[in-house]
Amino acid sequence: MISVLFAVLTALSNGTASVLQRRAAAGVPDSEAMRLSLIGHLMRKKVWLAGIGLVIVAAVCQAVALATGPIAVVQPIFVIELPATLLVAGFVMRAGVPRQVWCGVAAVTLGLALGMAAAAPVGGSDDVQGAAWVPALAATAAFEAVLIAAALGTFGNTRAALLGLAAACGYALTAALMKDAMSRLDAGGAAGLLTAWQLYATAVAGVGALFLLQNALQSGSLVAVQPMLTLGDALISITYGVALFGEELRTGWWLLPQLTGVALIAAGCVVLARSPLATADASPRTG
Template sequence: MSLPGIIALSVGSAAFFSLATALKHRSAGQVPRVHHFRARDLRDFAVETVRHPLWLLGILADVGGLALQLLALHLGGLSVVQPVLVIAVLFALVLGHRIAGTRISRRELVLGAVLVASVAGFLVVSGAVTAAAGRTNRLPAVLAAAASVVVVVGCVLAARWAMRRKLASKRAASLLGVAVGTIYAGTAALMKTCAGVFSQGPGALLGSWPLYALLASGAVGVFLAQMAFQAGPLSSSLPATATTDPIVSVALGVAVFDERLRDGALPVLLSVLCLVVMSTAVVLLTRVRVAVDSTVHPGRPA
């Protein structure tokens, strides 16, 4: 499939994920809160979450997003698909305005244009649009998996420490958001690996470890994402997740799948600049989204 087709699949996936995030965020505010990471709190949180109708609808939306993402990753590289998924923030903002019956402001249009331009700019200046994935590098894959586990565990422990000492909820939400973004990047890499194994037949996939690693990491990611939504405001957790995912994904694409991006001082500098602009636009758009969401559900913590 051509590059426009891969990008179209990624955009469709982003639309489904934005709907899923909106539904699961609402669900997180309607289940028992986790205050001290005790076993009983975690159990009650998990049981009530999987029973909540909004969370179940969010999972259905996730399934649609994952199907399109899996196809996009099979046909394209991590360095292309994952950065494009960042525009889910735009879909979520439009959805919020639609529900609230409000109009998109000029500032939001400008920020949206900046976000799209920064993603497109990264794809072009980094060479991601022409980078072809090579064979999977086993040693970098093991090292990346170990580093990801360390980051996720470290963020969860730090969030637990912050919540126990009643520090600002924003800190805990941001830390959990980073953990979730790291897991999402790892699951995307596993999805790409599973898609390659599946081309050898369903039996090969069922007998391979990446499938079960994908299921386990996906379950952990869903659980931590729900905790991040509850731990603090969406304006803290969502930007952390949305910016960590593409950055870690690009690193995994280069290190694990040998997706060759342009080297040299200028391309690297411009690529980093695009990622910084993209992250800034995500943060600002998320703040606007939270403001819109609060008009739809007054009195509900953003």
């Protein structure tokens, strides 16, 4: 499937981008947290700009994936972004990849395959019907506000994890808006796309998610950020797919292998988070 291929390419691009952005954000003083000046600091670093370039590549691949497949299929594939991030980090740091990391990669991959095969997302429309966006956007805004408020009251990896989840919600919203916007391209051509509010809302949500992610990476280690970012994006995206696009998942006894898949993914993430390779990424910050 084209959607699966481009979803995998999106995950690999985002994983590499996370490593590059983390290397750039680690040297920014804590005093710049949650300020626009943080972006100014980062824009002067070539490694961060390279990461942004890969984010753009990932966005294009994601648009293709969402235009050709259900959001409940495309977004969960992004859980492989965490293993990809650590493997790329090992290459960048010129460190060997220990067996522990490979075991975590295997668990995440197997869990994803099992969960997706059991859930078998089907159906759904390419666009959001009626005024369904109104309660969805209200609920998203409330969720984001709670996460950001909680993050501002903490420090270190706790703040990083909360902001990582907030960024995940932002990216899931971006994906849902992007899919809805792409449906306008099919229906009305370029004019239909350019006059759709979803296109511009996608840009706003994407920039907001990127800002939250940079602050998450600046606040703590990649280990704290990436699991929340990866798993949060997948689970929240599935919620959008079901609630907004009418996509359907198998229920009944199929829930057992689905939960088993989620458990394998969670266990794999824990293994990866505890690996020496992941810990080594937590470089000291100044300020």
